[in-house]
Amino acid sequence: MVWSPVNAVNAYLETVKLCKLDVERNHPCLKKSTELESFELISALAAGMNSQLIVEVSSAPSATTIALAAAAQQTGGHLVCILPPNAHTLQAESVEAMKDLGLEDTTNFVIGGANELLQNYKNVDFCVIDCKTQEDCSGLFKLLHINPSAAVVVAHNVLDRMTTAAYDSTFKKGSAKSTTLAIGKGLEVTKIGTCNLCSSPTEKGMSIIPERRYRGNQKSRWIVHVDERTGEEHVFLVRKHRKQLNGL
DSSP states (O other): OOOOHHHHHHHHHHHHHHHHHHHHHTOTTSBOOOSTTHHHHHHHHHHHTTOSEEEEEOSSOBHHHHHHHHHHHHHTOEEEEEEOTTOHHHHHHHHHHHHHTTOTTTEEEEESOHHHHGGGOOSBSEEEEETTTOTTHHHHHHHOOBOSSEEEEEEEOGGGSSSOOHIIIIISSSSOEEEEEOSTTOEEEEEEETOOOOOOSSSTTEEEEEEEEOSTTEEEEEEEEEOTTTOOEEEEEEEEEHHHHHTO
16 A cells, blocks of 8 residues: 555545644544644544554543544544443434534444444444453454454553553564554554555655744654564654754
């Protein structure tokens, strides 16, 4: 699968805009993210690999849900968000919130046990599971029917569990590669198959997601670097002060 920097950038920027709009409109059903920038990175990854079927397992919709829906909108794909059993009220409120954000056509909220529902979705291109709210993350990973040619699995809050890593529990064999990022309580990104998460005509082995302004004089950008010797991928969040940038 060929990496699309155009899709990644567009989804990233759309996520920034929509999450800001969500804060302004204060949708009560959407949890506000405390993990700086993780949802923007996730959106860029999902869109950049042209994901068609995206699945999220979480206790409630959040900024990550918005990010994944924005990615699906960019690629013409579809997001399925699996919510806990008896979350009927939350489901209805989430549908209205996504409609308010213009994402209703790309998102479907289903309620029930993730252990049962995950098996209904075949050839998943991109999956995000919140390990903090799931008792058996390892079991969920094993139930995934991922796209065998190329897929990405993201695990949130992996440090909240002793053994939850998708890479260790399920995808260690074969062509899977994984890295854990120091974002929030651990963000594990596992690539399966031939999906190339970064390619750039201008910078060999490196793809850069555009800079974003922050409060004060700071800027930041995500940098994805591939070790040419080992093939390992490393993701960095680089911040710079405006004075430093002017001096370069």
